Amino acid sequence: MxxxxxxxxxxxxxxxxxxxxxxxxxxxxxxxxxxxxxxxxxxxxxxxxxxxxxxxxxxxxxxxxxxxxxxxxxxxxxxxxxxxxxxxxxxxxxxxxxxxxxxxxxxxxxxxxxxxxxxxxxxxxxxxxxxxxxxxxxxxxxxxxxxxxxxxxxxxxxxxxxxxxxxxxxxxxxxxxxxxxxxxxxxxxxxxxxxxxxxxxxxxxxxxxxxxxxxxxxxxxxxxxxxxxxxxxxxxxxxGVCTEYEFQGDIGSMLFKWDVVGPTNTFIHLSWPHHRKALVSPQYLGADALSYLTIKGWMIPVRGTTWRLAYDLPLMDFHPPRRADGSCLPAIIRGLEYEVAALEDPPEPGDFYFWGGALAAKARLALIAEHVGRLDLVSRVVDYLAQSINHWMDTSYTRVQVAYETNWGAIINREGASNVHVDFGNGFMNDHLFHYGYILAAASTVARFRSDWLDETNGLASNREFLEWFVRDIANPSKEDPYFPIARHRDFFAGHSWASGIANGAGDRDQESLSEAINGAYGVLLYATVTRNSELRDFARLLIATEQAAGIYWHLNPHASPSDLDEPYPEPELRSLVTIGNVMQWQAGAWLFWGSQKAQIAAIQVLPVIPVNELYYRSPWVADMLRYVQSELDDPSVGDEWKSVIYLALSNVDPHRAMQLSLQLTSWGSGNTYTNQLHFIATRHNPSGRPIMPMERVLDLNGTFSLQASDGRWISSRSNRPELVADARSSSQAAGFSIGFAPGGVTIRHATTGQYVTADISGEHALSAARERVAAWEVFKLVPHPNHQPTSYAIVAGSNKQHVRICEDGRLLPNAPPAEAAIFTLGSAPAHKNPIGRFYMQHSGDATFLRVDDAGGKLLAAARTLGEADVFVWHGDAMSFQCERTRQFVTASPDGNWPLCAARDVAFAWEHVWVDQAEECAMEMTIRTLVNERFVVVDQDGTLVNSQEAPKLASRFAFVLA
The missing domain is CATH 2.70.98.30 (Golgi alpha-mannosidase II; domain 4)
Structure with missing residues (x-):
């Protein structure tokens, strides 16, 4: 109809x-x-x-x-x-x-x-x-x-x-x-x-x-x-041919009705392999009678002027059809809490594709929160999505503008109308189904939780109308639409979409990612679901099912016989590659325009991982694909963003193994999340009933620690030298590091500076406490060492999967194989004695009190009475103190050659000090400046200088309550 x-x-x-x-x-x-x-x-x-x-x-x-x-x-x-x-x-x-x-x-x-x-x-x-x-x-x-x-x-x-x-x-x-x-x-x-x-x-x-x-x-x-x-x-x-659609429950059919001139009883038409898997009651003439080998396999004649192709329509939309395995729920919820809390300011769109993909990944967080019963986490994600999408719909927003292209009839990135390189040729109708599927999925998630959002307007149109135009751009089902062609990218006879548009003279038709094409229709399905458009919903489900059926041209069967006419590629050497990266009108191969790794080629036919694709990740292909890419999955230089989605495809076959492998990852790419990784695996078929999450001890460290190397040295790091170095002689000189949960591992944060430790991907530079926020390079794994005490660990950098070693100069470098990894013991973190309140400070050596020189702000041990002394306000954990009279914070020089001065309006790195008890007297204190990890001494002229390395040579001070 x-x-x-x-x-x-x-x-x-x-x-x-x-x-x-x-x-x-x-x-x-x-x-x-x-x-x-x-x-x-x-x-x-x-x-x-x-x-x-x-x-x-x-x-x-x-x-x-x-x-x-x-x-x-x-x-x-x-x-x-x-x-x-x-x-x-x-x-x-x-x-x-x-x-x-x-x-x-x-x-x-x-x-x-x-x-x-x-x-x-x-x-x-x-x-x-x-x-x-x-x-x-x-x-x-x-x-x-x-x-x-x-x-x-x-x-x-x-x-x-x-x-x-x-x-x-x-x-x-x-x-x-x-x-x-x-x-x-x-x-x-x-x-x-x-x-x-x-x-x-x-x-x-x-x-x-x-x-x-x-x-x-x-x-x-x-x-x-x-x-x-x-x-x-x-x-x-x-x-010509009339293409019609019929829906009976969860069965969708396409009917090809040819307009035939001449006797209909002798009419034949050639079929491709994907047709023959879906044809209902076909009357084949037989390959011996007539056949042609094309790039997509053998074409064989079928008698009759009408074909009916039947497909099982996907049953799921926003959620998978099963609950998450109970063993996985704590980890899913912990990841969900972390990733929702880590949402930053909503991104302002600068393009369609990358922005849309990242936004759709965040939208899954809201849906997973709903699925696992954490509705309290939904609103923050939905706010994030709505604010970002509202930029895109704002008439005053100019970084990227959505426009209607009038030569052909399309929704495009306005900048791309004159530049084929913008958004992969979006202005020339390349890749619309890739781009708009992500955007529709994110926007439909907002509408799922806020139905009134669809009726909000930007002054030109409501959000419902705005999204509807994108749906019509890629999935218009009717010739009666005066502004858009029918199902822009779909080739109904070829059985799949062509991603390429009119760029470069509309040359070779091609499509790399079949799974992203499926996602385009999935975005339409979600929109149809929230707008309760049942006819559009069925059409979207049919587009998904037919595109998935075309997987035979991308997912190869290396075990098939070369004489099997229903396999598209007779060549064994091609089918041994298991996965096609790009199908074109005259060639198909295991390659991409932008990458050559096996893992990339396989992953691009998996991502994005969405509920409807569980039928697409078929067991035989997944098993063969895993064997083919195994060498790269074992290679730490291959990115986790590719491995993560491959493991999700594996979960359709073996969720237990997929979970074990996924727990080794530290990043998931912009289109996936840690939470989605665990949730998808947790919602797979599990006929054995065994817990999907491994039951062995899960490392769960939280707290602040010192790190001590196996040779007895402690690890230091300071504001003017953030690199981690094994050079501290005592635990009091060690840096304190706060270890906390992060998806895929832990974060290591300098307890004083608040900076996260990072490891570069090359392994050539030392670990450094130098990042304000956590990304992939700031995630580590602490691996318990079987031959050492329970608190001993090797450290693995998430950036490059290399173990950390200590080089000759003491720097910690992430470039060692497991056998050469340094072993670190977690000990009690050094605790400062920095007071809070107003104090006079007395030099124990000659009983003089400190005052601030009016000329330059230098601290001098020169006051004989409290009346001559200055009061200093100490800020405890803030690790700073200031002169009450001048309100200036005390600062120290990195080289230790200049006296301490009260000369800063605000305390930063050079103004941080560490107060500790002197070993010989609990009532006396030493002061260490963190800018250079040197102790303060009173010089002969009464000035205070941060120049001594050993605590025993440091001057002692008493704090007298003011």
Whole structure:
């Protein structure tokens, strides 16, 4: 049944209307937008030349040139161990003598979800050649009207016509309803329907003897045995196809109904492997009767003018269909609390893709909180999402603006209208389904918890309308929508989407991530769910199910027989790679435009990890994929962001193993979170009933400690030298480090400076307490050492998975294998004795009190009475003190060559001091400046200098309550 339009409203967007710099050429003359932008044939219309080689109509490929329609059947196939290639092979140009070979003398007559009808004409349209380009047709079909047909041979010569050999300079006259043309590149059969075609043939051209009005069909004869089937079906040809949808509960069907001219009982159409997995009651003619090997496998004929393809529709939307395993709940909730608390200011969008992906990952936190019963955590996430999305909808916000592109009919990043590099070509309709799926998922999450948010307005439109335009951009189901094409990226016959739009002349169709294409439809599903649009919900579920079914072209079966016609790639060496990174119109291979690691290629076919994709992570592929990428999963230089999603795919097969591996990770990338990692695994099928979370001792350290190396040295770090160094002679000189939970490990924070310890990825630089906030490089794992006491640990840097060692100069470097790791004992943290309150300070050596010199603020041990002394205000844990009279904080120099002075309005690193009891007398104190870890002594002139390394040489002071 035809689906109704979601809406017919004209987009009213913050960026207004904009026309991109690639308007359609005269191919669409006589029509007005919206136009298709991602179909297999859009290269016929895209500038600059409108002559790109199109991805069809398979089994053929074609190109609309000025001099005619070029076509051919690709036959040269090879596999280089990474990709299989079957490049376009254009054997013929079809035209007619009356055509003047002008770019404006061809046009699209009509198109549907699968096919396009192209007309070449001679002004004033007295002679016509109309070609019905219908994917799956075994023939190329041309209808001539008062025109003299010409077929010009490309890249080869004609060898014979109906058995008569051709010689250079010779012509052959033939008048038959069927002409067999043998060229150097193969055999073609030319059929004239309802008439005898008279032609004059030379070595490079076949020309009709005069104008005709009638239909010619031409087919490549791959095998002599195929001729019988081609002869029998030649009189029935399709002019187009109607794609319909039916829904019965959780079964969705697509119906392909071809508009057929001629006897319907002899009509055949070619099927691809994905068709044959979904066809209901098909009547196959058989591969022996007719078949063609294409880039996506064998095409085999099916009898009948109507196909029904049935799919199980996904049942879940926001949540997985199972509760989280109880053993995982404490860890999930702890991670959830941490990651929600760690949300910073909502990001201001600067692009579509990266912003949308990161926002969708945060949206999962709200949904997980709902799923595990922590509704108290939802509102903070929803506030975060709403504030960020509201920037995007704000008419005054200019960093990125959403606009309606008027040349073709699309929602785009306004800046991208004139720059193909913005947002991966978004302004030229590349990747919209990738971008908008993330954004719709995040926005739908806000609407799930705040239904009134949909009715809020930015002055131009409500949030509901705003999101609806994005839905229509990628998932419009109806021809009646006046502003958007039907399901922009979907190729309904190919069974999947093409991510590429009209950039660069709309050249090769391609798609890397099938899972991100699924996510595009998933975003639509969530929007349909919160807006209670049941028809759109079913359409979104069907888009998801059909895209998932196309996984056979990305998820390979290395165990399949090369003779299995329902496997897309016969080449064993290709199928041994397990995962395709990019499917294009003429090649498919284990490679990406941007990366070459096996883990990247596998992960891009997994992410983002969303509830509906559990049906997509099929067990056989997951098992084979894990074996193929294992060497990189064991390699610490391969990023955790790729490993994390691979382990989530593994959880569909073995959640226990996936959880063990996931607990070794320290980062998850911008599109995933620690909480989502645990939650997805915890909601997998677990028929054994065993706890999914490992029961062995979980390291749960919280508190402040000193670190002591196995040779007895303690670890220090100070504000002017934040690097961690094993150089302290006593625990009192050691730095205190607060160890706290972080997803995937722990954080180590300097107890005095408040800075987090970080480790660079290269391992060339020392650990350093130098970061205000925690990111991936500030996460560590403390690994208990089996041969040492219970409080002894090796430290592993999350940044590069390397163990920490102590080099000769005492610096802690994250570049050691496990066998060379340093062992550290956690001890009691040194506790300062910094007082709180107002005190006089007395130098124990000569009983003088401290005062502040009026000239320069220097501290002097020179006052003989309290009346001459200054009062100092001490701030306890703030590690600072100031002169009450001048209100200036006491500061020290890093080199220890200058006296202490009360000369700072605010206390920073140079103003931090450490007070401790003197060993020989509990009533006397030593003062250590943290800027250089030196002790304060009273010099001969009475000034205080931070110059002594040993506490026994430090001056002693008594604190007298003021």
């Amino acid at each position: 035809p689906l109704r339009p979601i809406s017919k409203s004209r987009p009213r967007l913050p960026g207004g209307d904009v026309a991109n710099t690639a308007p359609p050429g005269p191919f669409f003359q006589g029509h007005s937008p919206p136009f298709p932008t991602c179909t297999w044939w859009v290269g016929f219309a895209a500038p600059p030349n409108q002559d790109a080689i199109a991805a069809g109509p398979f089994p053929y490929m074609s190109s609309c040139g000025d001099d005619g329609l070029a076509f051919g059947l690709p036959r040269k196939r090879d596999c280089d161990g990474v990709s299989v290639h079957q490049p376009a092979q254009l054997d013929w140009v079809a035209s007619f003598r009356e055509h003047r070979a002008g770019r404006t003398d061809r046009r699209a007559v009509v198109w549907d979800e699968q096919s396009v009808t192209v007309e070449y004409f001679s002004p004033p349209r007295t002679s016509l050649m109309t070609s019905f380009l219908v994917p799956g047709a075994p023939y190329m079909t041309f209808r001539y009207t008062n025109a003299t047909p010409i077929f010009r041979c490309l890249e080869s010569r004609i060898v014979s016509i109906n058995g008569t050999a051709m010689c250079e300079g010779q012509t052959v006259h033939v008048s038959e309803p069927k002409i067999t043309v043998v060229t150097e590149n193969g055999v073609y059969l030319l059929y004239s329907l309802g008439m005898r075609l008279g032609v004059v043939a030379s070595t490079f051209e076949i020309v009709a003897t005069g104008p005709i009005t009638g239909v010619l069909r031409i087919a490549f004869l791959a095998q002599p045995t195929h001729e019988r089937a081609l002869d029998a079906s030649a009189r029935s040809y399709p002019t």
